[in-house]
Amino acid sequence: MYNYLKYFILGSMFFMILSCSDDYQGPLPYPTLTEAAQDAGLTTLLTAVNAVPGLTNTLQSQPAITVFAPTNDAFANALTEFGASDLSDLVAKVGGAANLETILGFHVVPAVALSKDLNEENIFTTVSGQQLRVRVSPGSVTVIDAAGNTSRVLQADVRIENGVVHVIDRVLIPSIELPNPTLVEAATDAGLTTLISAVTAVDGLADQLLSADAITVFAPTNEAFAAALEVFDAEDLDELVVKIGGLANLEKVLGFHVVPAVALSSDLDATNSFTTLSGQNITVEKSGNTVSVIDALGRVAQVVAADIEISNGVVHVLNGVMLPDLMLPNIVEAAQDAGLTTLIDAVTAADLGGALLGADAITVFAPTNDAFAAALDAYNVSDLNQLVAKIGGMENLQTVLGFHVVPAVAFSTDLAATNTFTTLAGQELTVMAGADGVTVMDALGNTANVVAADVAIENGVVHVIDGVLLPELELPNLVEAATAANLTILLNAVTAANVGGALLDAEAITVFAPTNQAFVDLLAALNLNSLEEVVSTLGIDAVTKILQFHVVPATAFSFDLESGAQMVPTLSGEMLTVTRNGSNVTVTDKAGNTFNVVAADVAIENGVVHVIDGVLLPTL
Structure with a gap:
C-alpha cells in the first residue's frame, strides 16, 4: 500500500x-x-x-x-x-x-x-x-x-x-510496466489464428509452451499455413494433420518452430543452429536486418516481424511453415503397427515388399487379418499356403496383392464420389466415397469397407479394409496346364481318345496326370513301343477307360483329402483308392499298383491337377 x-x-x-x-x-x-x-x-x-x-x-x-x-x-x-x-x-x-x-x-x-x-x-x-x-x-x-x-x-x-x-467515461492509465503477453495472447494480437488452432489441436501443447521457462517461437502466419495446405493438397488444418501423419507429427512440426531458450534478433550471429523442442536442429541466418530460417528439407522462410516479447520469451513471425524430418513409417512398419500380420505374410510370400517399399507413390487398401480369415473360409482352406494353391499359385497371389495397390497417393479427402483406379495388377478398382465412409469394389462386384483411413506412410497412404479384393484371375485349363508341365504323352492320349472336350467342359474335375516317364514305363510293361500300339492292342475303348480312371468328377486339392485311405469315384465308373499320409499322397489302381503324387495342387479353371509317377489301370 x-x-x-x-x-x-x-x-x-x-x-x-x-x-x-x-x-x-x-x-x-x-x-x-x-x-x-x-x-x-x-x-x-x-x-x-x-x-x-x-x-x-x-x-x-x-x-x-x-x-x-x-x-x-x-x-x-x-x-x-x-x-x-x-x-x-x-x-x-x-x-x-x-x-x-x-x-x-x-x-x-x-x-x-x-x-x-x-x-x-x-x-x-x-x-x-x-x-x-x-x-x-x-x-x-x-x-x-x-x-x-x-x-x-x-x-x-x-x-x-x-x-x-x-x-x-474512461479508465485512466498511469505509467505502469504492463506484463508481456503470453504466447497465445501475442499470437492472437498478431492474427496468427491458424497457429493457435494448430497448437490447441495437440493436447497439452499450449500449457507446455505457456509454462516453459524460456522459449523462442518462430510463428508462421496464416498465409504460411495456407501455402502449406496447398503444398500438401489439403483443404484445412485437419486434412493437413492427416497428410503429415497424424497429431504426433503435428506436434513434431510445431515443436520444430520452438527453441527452448530466448533468442532476440540482436542475439543472433550470422549463422546459428538451435535444437528445437522436436529434438531436431533448425538453422537461423542473419544478414543485416534480415533473419532467415532453414528447415530440415532446406526450405527457407523469412522473419517478417521480429522480437515480439512474451511473458516467457520472444516470438518471431515467419512467412513459411518449417518442416522437420517427420520419419513416416514405410508400408511394412505401418502394417505391423496396425497388426496386419497376414498381409505381411502374403506380401513376403509373394516377394512384393521391395516393389512396394521402392515405389514413388502408392495407395494401399490393406485387408485386416479377419478379412484374410474370411477369404480362407470362402475358399475352404486353413492357411495362406492353401489359399495360394486354390487361387492358382504364387503368380496369382501377386496379382491379388497388386490389385490392392494403386500407384498414386489418394487420401480419403482426395476422393470423388466414384473413382476408378488402375492398380499394380493392371486391372481397374472402383472406390466410392460418401457420407457413410469409403467402400471399394473388386472385379467380381464384391465390396469392402475402409475401416481405418489415411494412415500416412513415407511413400503414400494406407487404408485398412474389411475384405480381400479379388481381381480377374487367369487359371489355365487342363490342356494348358498339361502343356506347361510338359505332359505331352498324356495330351496325345487325350487327343487320341477324344476326351479333351469332355474334360474341358466338366464343371469340376480332379485329374491325376501321369508324367511322360510313367507312360514310358507302361509301354515297357506291356512290351509295346508307342501309344499307337497301345491303342491298336487294347482298343480305343480301353484307352478311354484308362484315361477316365484318372479323373474324379469333383475338385479335391491335396489338403481337402482326409488322412488315410479313401475311395473316390472316377469317370470310368470304378473307384480309385487315394491315400494321404501327412503331405504325401498316393493313388492305388485296380491292379494294386500304387503311385506317388509328385506335383500336387495345380489349379485349373475347372478343378485341380495332381501329377503322378505312374499310369493307373482300371479293370480291363
Whole structure:
C-alpha cells in the first residue's frame, strides 16, 4: 500500500488555496465515497476498490480527496482494450494487484477540486505519485492520463463527506510496466489464428509452451499455413494433420518452430543452429536486418516481424511453415503397427515388399487379418499356403496383392464420389466415397469397407479394409496346364481318345496326370513301343477307360483329402483308392499298383491337377 500520508501532505500543500476556500467549510452531511458510488451505479469501480485490501477505508478516512470515477461502461471498454474477460482477468492483464492499486490511486487527488476551482489547464499529483492533467473548456472538462488518452467528465461535483467525485467515461492509465503477453495472447494480437488452432489441436501443447521457462517461437502466419495446405493438397488444418501423419507429427512440426531458450534478433550471429523442442536442429541466418530460417528439407522462410516479447520469451513471425524430418513409417512398419500380420505374410510370400517399399507413390487398401480369415473360409482352406494353391499359385497371389495397390497417393479427402483406379495388377478398382465412409469394389462386384483411413506412410497412404479384393484371375485349363508341365504323352492320349472336350467342359474335375516317364514305363510293361500300339492292342475303348480312371468328377486339392485311405469315384465308373499320409499322397489302381503324387495342387479353371509317377489301370 502506498504511503498515502505523504501524498496527502504534498496534496494539501499543493491545493492549500482550494482546501481553504470559503465554499468548503468542513464536514457536511454528504454521503461517503462508497455511498456516492453506489448511488451513481459505479459497481465495477467499487468492486475494483474492494479488491485492494484496506483501500476503501483509507480513501474514506482521509480529510480531502477528489475522485475521478470511471463508469461501468468505462471499465467494460477497458476490459475490451486489454482483452480481458472480467475484472479479475483485467487485474492479471495489467500486471497484478500492485498495478491495480497504482491505477486506482491515479484516479484520486489528495485534495478537494470542485469544477469551479479548476483553471483552463491543471496538473495534479495523484495518490499514485504520478501527475494527471485536467483541462477546462466551455461546457467541458477532460482528463488526460499518462498514455495521452482523454476522458470526459460526465457528471461533476458529486459531493462526498471528505471531498468530491467527478464521474468520467474512461479508465485512466498511469505509467505502469504492463506484463508481456503470453504466447497465445501475442499470437492472437498478431492474427496468427491458424497457429493457435494448430497448437490447441495437440493436447497439452499450449500449457507446455505457456509454462516453459524460456522459449523462442518462430510463428508462421496464416498465409504460411495456407501455402502449406496447398503444398500438401489439403483443404484445412485437419486434412493437413492427416497428410503429415497424424497429431504426433503435428506436434513434431510445431515443436520444430520452438527453441527452448530466448533468442532476440540482436542475439543472433550470422549463422546459428538451435535444437528445437522436436529434438531436431533448425538453422537461423542473419544478414543485416534480415533473419532467415532453414528447415530440415532446406526450405527457407523469412522473419517478417521480429522480437515480439512474451511473458516467457520472444516470438518471431515467419512467412513459411518449417518442416522437420517427420520419419513416416514405410508400408511394412505401418502394417505391423496396425497388426496386419497376414498381409505381411502374403506380401513376403509373394516377394512384393521391395516393389512396394521402392515405389514413388502408392495407395494401399490393406485387408485386416479377419478379412484374410474370411477369404480362407470362402475358399475352404486353413492357411495362406492353401489359399495360394486354390487361387492358382504364387503368380496369382501377386496379382491379388497388386490389385490392392494403386500407384498414386489418394487420401480419403482426395476422393470423388466414384473413382476408378488402375492398380499394380493392371486391372481397374472402383472406390466410392460418401457420407457413410469409403467402400471399394473388386472385379467380381464384391465390396469392402475402409475401416481405418489415411494412415500416412513415407511413400503414400494406407487404408485398412474389411475384405480381400479379388481381381480377374487367369487359371489355365487342363490342356494348358498339361502343356506347361510338359505332359505331352498324356495330351496325345487325350487327343487320341477324344476326351479333351469332355474334360474341358466338366464343371469340376480332379485329374491325376501321369508324367511322360510313367507312360514310358507302361509301354515297357506291356512290351509295346508307342501309344499307337497301345491303342491298336487294347482298343480305343480301353484307352478311354484308362484315361477316365484318372479323373474324379469333383475338385479335391491335396489338403481337402482326409488322412488315410479313401475311395473316390472316377469317370470310368470304378473307384480309385487315394491315400494321404501327412503331405504325401498316393493313388492305388485296380491292379494294386500304387503311385506317388509328385506335383500336387495345380489349379485349373475347372478343378485341380495332381501329377503322378505312374499310369493307373482300371479293370480291363
